[in-house]
Structures are given as structure tokens and as C-alpha cells.
Amino acid sequence: MRLLVIEDDNTLRETLAAQLxxxxxxxxxxxxxxxxxxxxxxxxxxxAIIDLGLPQMSGLEIIRELRKQGKSFxxxxxxxxxxxxxxVGGLDAGAxxxxxxxxxxxxxxxxxxxxxxxxGGWASSEMIAGPVSLDLSRQEVKVNDVAIxxxxxxxxxxxxxxxxxxQVISKTELTERLYDQDFERDSNVIEVFVGRLRKKLDPDNSxxxxxxxxxxGYRFGLERKQST
Amino acid sequence: xxxxxxRLLVSVxxxxxxxxxxxIVVLDSAFRHAGEQARQDILDGQLMSLxxxxxxxxxxxxxxxxxxxxxxxxxxxxGLYAEIRxxxxxxxxxxxxxxxxxxxxxxxxxxxxQFFAEExxxxxxxxxxxxxxxxxxxxxxxxxPFVFKVAESLDSFNAQLxxxxxxxxxxxxxxxxxxxLSISILMGRLLRPLRQVEAEIKDIEDGSRATLSDSxxxxxxxxxxxxxxxxxxxxxxxxxxxxxxxNLAHSLKTPxxxxxxxxxxxxxxxxxxxxxxxxxxxxxxxxxxxxxxxxSGAESPVRTRVNIAAELKKLVAGLQKVHHAxxxxxxxxxxxQASMRGDSGDFLELAGNLVDNACKWCVxxxxxxxxxxxxxSGGMRLTVxxxxxxxxxxxxxxxxxxxxxxxESTPGHGIGLAIVKDIAHSYGGELTIAQSDLGGxxxxxxxx
Numbered sequence: 064m065r066l067l068v069i070e071d072d073n074t075l076r077e078t079l080a081a082q083l084x085x086x087x088x089x090x091x092x093x094x095x096x097x098x099x100x101x102x103x104x105x106x107x108x109x110x111a112i113i114d115l116g117l118p119q120m121s122g123l124e125i126i127r128e129l130r131k132q133g134k135s136f137x138x139x140x141x142x143x144x145x146x147x148x149x150x151v152g153g154l155d156a157g158a159x160x161x162x163x164x165x166x167x168x169x170x171x172x173x174x175x176x177x178x179x180x181x182x183g184g185w186a187s188s189e190m191i192a193g194p195v196s197l198d199l200s201r202q203e204v205k206v207n208d209v210a211i212x213x214x215x216x217x218x219x220x221x222x223x224x225x226x227x228x229x230q231v232i233s234k235t236e237l238t239e240r241l242y243d244q245d246f247e248r249d250s251n252v253i254e255v256f257v258g259r260l261r262k263k264l265d266p267d268n269s270x271x272x273x274x275x276x277x278x279x280g281y282r283f284g285l286e287r288k289q290s291t
Numbered sequence: 292x293x294x295x296x297x298r299l300l301v302s303v304x305x306x307x308x309x310x311x312x313x314x315i316v317v318l319d320s321a322f323r324h325a326g327e328q329a330r331q332d333i334l335d336g337q338l339m340s341l342x343x344x345x346x347x348x349x350x351x352x353x354x355x356x357x358x359x360x361x362x363x364x365x366x367x368x369x370g371l372y373a374e375i376r377x378x379x380x381x382x383x384x385x386x387x388x389x390x391x392x393x394x395x396x397x398x399x400x401x402x403x404x405q406f407f408a409e410e411x412x413x414x415x416x417x418x419x420x421x422x423x424x425x426x427x428x429x430x431x432x433x434x435x436p437f438v439f440k441v442a443e444s445l446d447s448f449n450a451q452l453x454x455x456x457x458x459x460x461x462x463x464x465x466x467x468x469x470x471x472l473s474i475s476i477l478m479g480r481l482l483r484p485l486r487q488v489e490a491e492i493k494d495i496e497d498g499s500r501a502t503l504s505d506s507x508x509x510x511x512x513x514x515x516x517x518x519x520x521x522x523x524x525x526x527x528x529x530x531x532x533x534x535x536x537x538n539l540a541h542s543l544k545t546p547x548x549x550x551x552x553x554x555x556x557x558x559x560x561x562x563x564x565x566x567x568x569x570x571x572x573x574x575x576x577x578x579x580x581x582x583x584x585x586x587s588g589a590e591s592p593v594r595t596r597v598n599i600a601a602e603l604k605k606l607v608a609g610l611q612k613v614h615h616a617x618x619x620x621x622x623x624x625x626x627x628q629a630s631m632r633g634d635s636g637d638f639l640e641l642a643g644n645l646v647d648n649a650c651k652w653c654v655x656x657x658x659x660x661x662x663x664x665x666x667x668s669g670g671m672r673l674t675v676x677x678x679x680x681x682x683x684x685x686x687x688x689x690x691x692x693x694x695x696x697x698x699e700s701t702p703g704h705g706i707g708l709a710i711v712k713d714i715a716h717s718y719g720g721e722l723t724i725a726q727s728d729l730g731g732x733x734x735x736x737x738x739x
Contacts, residue, residue, distance in 0.1 A: 147643025148640070150609065153609075154605075160612065160613050165574055181615055
């Protein structure tokens with residue numbers, strides 16, 4: 064999951080980025096509005112966290128521009144202005160949720176996870192499909208209520224596929240969204256990881272959670288369980 | 292051109308120039324015409340007397356008496372000249388006054404003809420001439436043609452004209468000057484109250500005066516009254532800001548001190564939690580104090596009508612995004628007659644806090660209703676109901692007290708209601724908490 068954080072306060076941005084990385088996200092950072100808009104338009108982004116008071120270009124302008132250009136990824140607003148006028152203004156411009164400063168990082172990460180789930184079409188707070196369940200905030204995958212031990216990269220793959228359960232995800236998309244910028248981008252590595260993931264989730268090859276569609280990519284194929 | 296008096300002076304000058312110009316041209320031409328007519332009459336008389344004095348003499352020429360009835364014919368260079376020419380322009384007689392001068396022959400009239408002409412002497416002196424061609428009957432019974440011509444120098448007439456013009460211009464210039472002068476003095480007097488306003492406003496800025504005086508002419512009294520209203524509002528507002536800022540600064544000191552104290556024992560368990568508690572408290576203080584001055588739209592002299600339906604629609608759309616996971620059904624009914632005059636930010640603050648709280652506490656349903664308080668005067672009654680756990684009566688009282696003693700308030704939630712109450716009060720309205728028929732809380736804000 065690739066996140067973009069646009070925030071002009073260095074301490075806040077870097078700490079937030081570090082916390083989000085720890086929570087399993089690949090994070091891009093931008094310190095001003097123009098740079099932020101550029102990243103948001105040019106990079107493969109799954110979610111943007113945008114401060115409203117930015118130099119060069121305000122957060123509201125960025126959001127309007129992104130929506131105008133047809134970018135539909137979720138946007139979380141960070142704002143010091145917590146008058147309803149400002150919040151409603153941001154939501155009306157096209158943002159999906161807001162967090163008012165000073166926030167706690169857990170709060171931001173919870174909101175991000177909720178938006179990620181929502182963007183994948185998950186209405187409930189738990190993501191359950193067949194015997195597989197995934198908890199975004201704990202980064203935990205269970206099969207038949209047994210927690211599965213996964214490396215962080217394996218988790219990122221299953222998370223990305225499961226959030227978009229039912230959609231076909233190409234190897235290129237996975238490489239783009241999951242690697243941090245400086246990693247070597249080799250799509251063969253993905254195949255290796257998916258192979259290992261299958262073995263861990265489904266050692267006796269009975270539930271087949273990840274389908275391979277030749278030449279197109281992968282799909283998490285189990286039926287979602289929609290519960291509240 | 293920014294000065295009113297300069298504008299008026301320039302316009303009046305242009306008008307004066309135009310009217311006086313036209314008057315001068317008309318007067319001048321009337322004077323000249325009258326003068327010319329008089330000259331012609333005189334010349335006509337002279338010519339007639341010349342004709343009367345002439346006698347047919349011998350050798351076929353007319354003869355003139357040595358002494359003319361008009362003495363100016365006899366004085367050399369008098370400015371009045373006469374001559375008589377025979378056939379083919381042969382000079383028959385010249386007056387003594389024309390001695391040494393060559394009066395141009397000009398155009399000779401034919402038999403019986405007569406006309407005036409303007410001609411010039413050799414030295415350039417302009418002349419008005421009057422010629423008549425006559426056939427004189429001599430004693431031998433023969434008719435001989437003669438041209439009688441009188442000429443008068445126009446020098447004196449021109450001098451008169453010039454003098455007339457000089458006087459005309461002089462008088463008009465004087466009148467124009469006096470008019471402009473009196474207008475600028477008048478303007479000065481008329482504009483004095485405006486200068487007074489300016490000076491008094493400057494005094495208000497300096498602090499040496501509290502309000503504008505009430506000694507203004509009727510036309511300016513409205514301006515002065517509004518100015519005073521603005522000044523007093525501004526003063527009230529800045530007082531409020533000062534108090535708020537003061538409260539804010541002082542109430543932040545305590546949690547700051549607490550955090551510093553906590554830092555001393557940061558290795559002890561629970562440090563993080565306790566530090567966060569203090570930060571929450573500071574946040575709450577800032578939120579509460581910052582909203583108070585914002586809720587001043589009620590006192591603003593310029594109050595606009597809030598578009599209640601549009602603002603609520605935006606708010607509900609936003610909140611449905613935020614509470615996406617819970618997806619409460621928000622039922623919105625707005626009476627189009629309901630109105631609120633003030634700041635739309637204040638209205639959103641009222642509605643935002645109430646509807647957001649309802650969305651947080653509800654199980655599945657939220658109902659937002661806006662009705663009129665009074666059929667005649669309009670007003671607005673905003674009711675937000677939910678199907679959540681509701682608020683017990685004693686807790687409601689406590690919730691409304693929140694924020695009144697900020698230093699003692701416990702961090703957490705409920706500050707939204709205190710803010711709503713403050714805003715409602717600033718608009719002369721009130722807030723009530725009741726049980727909703729949906730099962731949860733029903734909070735009503737009434738703004739008259």
C-alpha cells in the first residue's frame with residue numbers, strides 16, 4: 064500500500080511517515096503543496112494524507128485538483144483548523160475523512176486503515192473471506208482462527224490482494240505499490256513471495272486463496288463475508 | 292481627481308468658460324453690427340450733402356463750393372474724405388482733407404448704382420467707402436456720368452471696438468474669478484463636516500476620543516451613527532479577543548507545568564498516558580477558546596442570511612463520508628421559512644457538533660429537523676435526534692456546564708455541547724436536551 068504524506072512541518076511529517084512505515088505502508092513524503100500535487104498525480108498512490116495549511120498550494124486546492132483530474136484514491140485531511148466550516152469545506156472538496164491536530168498516531172493509522180478497507184469495498188471493520196481473516200491494525204492474518212506467521216513483505220502482498228478481493232492485480236502494480244522507492248524492482252521476486260504465501264496460508268492446497276491469472280496477475284478469490 | 296472641491300472647481304470653470312465665451316461672441320458681434328450700421332448711416336448722410344453741394348459748372352464738370360458744410364472735409368488728414376470722378380475715372384474734385392492721400396479707385400458703380408465697400412489707403416489704414424454713380428444733367432441738356440465717393444477711416448471705430456472688447460473681457464474675467472473664489476469658499480464650508488469626521492476618526496485611532504460627536508448635518512448623521520456602531524463593535528471585539536487570548540495563555544500554563552513535571556519522571560510507568568492526557572487538555576482549551584471569538588457573528592453590524600438548507604446538505608454529505616463504516620441513516624427536513632441571520636460558520640458549528648455527536652452515539656438513525664420558531668418573525672429551531680443511549684437529565688446539566696470553568700474541566704468529550712450553547716446564547720437563543728422518540732437524545736437549539 065503506497066501512501067503519500069503532504070505536510071510542511073518536518074518533525075510531524077517525518078515522524079508520521081516513520082509510524083506509517085512501521086504500520087506496513089510504503090510512504091512518499093512531500094513538504095509543500097506543489098510537490099505534493101506532483102507526487103499525487105505522477106506516483107502510484109493508494110491513499111493521500113494532506114495537511115490543509117500548506118505553502119505554495121493549499122490542501123483544499125490539491126484535493127480539488129486531484130478530484131478534477133479523476134484521481135479517486137481516498138484522502139485523509141490533517142488540519143489544525145477544527146471549525147466545522149473548515150471540515151465540511153474539506154469533505155465537500157473531495158476528502159474522505161479528517162483528523163484534527165494534535166492527533167495521536169494510532170488515530171491516524173486507524174483512520175488510514177478504515178479508508179483503505181473502504182476503498183476496497185469493505186464495509187465492516189473486519190476483513191473476512193472464507194476461512195481467511197485479516198486485521199489491518201494488528202497486521203495479522205488468520206486462517207481458521209489460527210494466526211499465520213508472515214514476513215512483512217508477505218503480509219503486504221496478502222493485505223493488498225485481500226483489500227481488493229475479487230480484483231485482478233498485475234505483478235507490476237504489486238511491485239509499484241509495495242516496494243519502497245529504492246528497492247530493486249523485479250517482478251520475479253513477487254512470484255517467489257506469492258508462492259511462499261500460498262504455502263503458509265494453505266499448506267495442503269485446499270482453500271486456494273490466491274488465484275493466478277496467466278499474463279494478467281493475481282486475484283484474491285475467496286468470497287467476502289460482509290458482517291458488522 | 293480625488294478631491295471633491297477640485298472636481299467642482301474644474302467643472303464650474305469649464306461651464307463658465309463656455310457660457311462666457313458664447314456671451315462674449317454674441318455681444319461683440321452685436322456691438323460691431325450696430326457700429327457698422329451707424330457708420331453707414333453717417334456716410335450716407337455725407338454723400339447726400341456732397342450731392343446737394345455740387346453744382347453743374349462750365350466745361351462739363353461739376354463744381355464744389357470752396358467751403359464744405361462738414362468741416363472734416365476741409366481739415367487735412369481728418370479721416371473723412373470725398374472725391375468726384377468723371378467719365379473714365381478722371382478726377383474732377385477732391386476734398387481738402389484727402390490732400391496727399393491716394394484713395395483707391397476701387398470698383399466703380401455703374402449708372403444709378405451705389406454701394407459700400409471696405410478699402411485700404413496706401414499706408415494700410417482701413418476705410419469704409421460709399422460710392423454712387425449719377426448722371427448729371429447739365430444746362431446744355433446733356434447728361435454726364437459722375438461717381439461721387441466718400442470714405443471714412445475705420446481707425447477710430449476699430450479703436451472703439453478694441454476698447455469695448457477689452458472692457459468686456461475684463462468684466463467677465465472679474466466675474467468668473469469672483470464666482471470661482473466664492474464656490475471654493477462655499478465648498479470649503481460644505482466639506483468641513485467631512486474634514487471633521489476625518490479628524491475625529493484620527494482622534495479615535497489615537498485613542499484621544501471614544502466616539503464621533505453628534506453635531507453633524509442631517510446628511511452625515513447616518514454615517515456618523517454607523518461609524519460609531521462599527522467603532523464600538525470593533526472595540527467590543529478586540530476586548531473579547533484580548534480576554535480570550537489572556538484566558539488561553541493562562542489556562543495553557545497549568546498543563547504545560549504538568550508536562551514539565553511529568554518529564555522529570557518520564558521513566559515511570561504510565562508517563563505516556565499522562566503526558567497525552569495533558570496534551571488533550573491543552574487541545575481542548577485551545578479549541579474552546581478559539582471558538583468563542585468565532586461565535587461573534589451575532590454581534591456583527593453586517594448580518595447576512597444563512598442558507599440553512601445548503602449548509603446542512605453539505606454537512607450531512609460530509610458526515611456520511613466520515614461515518615462511512617457505521618453508515619447511519621440521516622433524515623433531513625428543513626422548513627424553507629426557517630431563517631438565521633448571522634455567520635454561516637456559526638451555523639455550521641452548531642449543526643456540525645450536534646449532528647456529528649448524534650452520528651457517534653446513534654445505533655442506526657439520526658433525524659435533523661429545522662423548523663420556524665415563530666410564523667411571523669421566522670427564526671430557526673434546529674432539532675437533532677438519535678436512537679442512541681440518550682443523555683440522563685442530571686448528566687445533561689453537567690454537560691452544559693462544561694467549559695464555563697475551563698481550568699477545572701476534565702479532558703475528554705462534551706466540549707462540543709458547551710460550544711453549541713455559547714453560540715446559541717450569543718445569538719440570543721437557547722439549547723435544550725431531551726429524550727427523543729427515536730429512543731436516544733434529542734437536542735434542540737432555538738435561535739429567534
